[in-house]
Amino acid sequence: MISRAWILSDNPETRLQSQLGQAWRLMRTLARNGLAMVGLAIVLALLLIAAFAPWLAPYSPVEGVLANRLQPPSAAHWMGTDELGRDILSRVIHGARITLLIVLLVAVIAAPLGLLIGVVAGYFGGWIDRILMGLTDIFLSLPRLILALAFVAALGPGIENAVIAIAITGWPIYARIARAEVLTFRNSEFLDAVRMQDASAFRIIRFHVIPLCLSSTIVRVTLDMAGIILTAAGLGFLGLGAQPPLPEWGAMISRGRAFILDQWWVATMPGFAIIIVSLGFCLLGDGLRDVLDPKGRSRG
């Protein structure tokens, strides 16, 4: 029954059909943007590599052969080996899991928190708005990376604490965007109609306000992914994120620093992984923004 004509029907009979139609049209628009498709391909590749890491990696990510230490890139070890004789390619492949885990956790904590704060501030207005937005502005005018560093210093190094620190410093931008979005429709008639049916504020926010803010939030999250990856890698590089022997890309670069002048590949290879993945999220985010949130272009 699922045909193009059915999906693109002008008179959808069910909600599912209309949603499928919308998704299909979005995909079509996105597919016309070449760079966005490159970004999508990179992000999909990251997902697949993370999912199948143990099968894709030619060697173990944690056990090495000491006799093979610090080998340059070759047919057997495409990215060379590190100071413990571990295959760098295998470590980069397994590192995809850690990177993905960190960005997903940060996105899952920071985005809903910011969205909720922004929506509540925008919907209720008045004093609630002033207090919440005052708080948001304070956070926005503080240096993110430095605050994250200080939080990790207090909580102790490790992936979980790195995630918490990045998320704590990351929510304000989502709050700002969600609030701006709510302000554009908070006085619309459809909200009055729901109110006249005696819907509670919770119900209105949950079912009528938040869904309208989702697309701009999703765009922002995708665009922010690169920043989150760089911050997480930075924390790893400083020894505050993932701890050895975890194959986190930033931590791998940090270990490779000691051999950077003679064995350049140890530190540089994981960097390429970071750059490619960040680039993928940037390109995909730009494409999504053009499709989902055209007014957002001017907001940078």
Place this chain on the structure above:
Amino acid sequence: MTRLLPALNLLLTLVLTFLGLLAITFFIGRVVPIDPVIAVVGDRASKETYDAVRAALGLDDPLIVQFGRYVWQILLGDLGVSVSTGRPVATDLARVFPATLEMATIGIIIGVALGVPMGVFAAARQGSWIDQVIRVIGLAGYAIPAFWLGLVGLVVFYAQLRWVGGPGRIDLFLDGMVPVKTGLLLVDSAIDGNGEAFQSAVSHIILPATILGFFALAYIARMTRSFMLEQLSQEYIITARVKGVPERLILWRHAFRPIRVQLITVIGLSYAGLLEGSVMIETVFSWPGIGNYLTTALLNADMNAVLGATLVIGTVFIAINKGSDLLYWLLDPRARI
């Protein structure tokens, strides 16, 4: 009076933001899993001693009182003593801060000197090669980790090509030879008339500052381009073209002038960003600035030093941010209506 109201408002947000920063560092200082009382009395002290010391340290007071005391202490310039250096944190920070300031300043000069003209030309010739170059640089600025670029820069320009000095601020055998006046090595060595030291300092600062500048350039060029495009689409530009004003004058006199004020905000933001970005770059280049001080303190769990450095960087960050808001207000008559 009403004309001054926005300025007062700005001052109020400045104070509130600073208090917010203090509240965060205060909070971080509390969540540290080290009990300050046990740190003083040891973990075998009796309950009475423990309670007495706890009261003496003021930890029994309500949180708001403790916070008030903390703010007062900070305002008096007391950031506590660093466990690892044994000196007051404020003294340490005053010593390392000029190194960071020097690097970030050279970085922002590079970023502005290259970024603004690039942005203007990209807007003038949309779709040309320079426009594409700026797109790529912009993406690179988002996707490349600063510390990685620093390492690659060291390998290529220091180890391979030998164009620049390596890590540190100056060659080892010149270290400490320049009398400290301002703390800015380039200035100090120039005042001292020590050409050799000046040359060495330049060769050491150029690579880290250029890398910092690259990230500023990426942002400044992109913003300049979009401001310029907005101006160039205005009707007065068409009028100027119809009158036959040369394109160069249209670009720089008609379109560029009105965006200068907006650019100040952008430059202020990226300057503040560079102070933050210097944390990573300083670690890579063993640059003895505030970033390096901060990361060393982090690894030693030296909380007074960590929070002191966070406060100083945060305060400078806020000051530059709000300062550029104030400049905007002073320079742009439209903001004052």
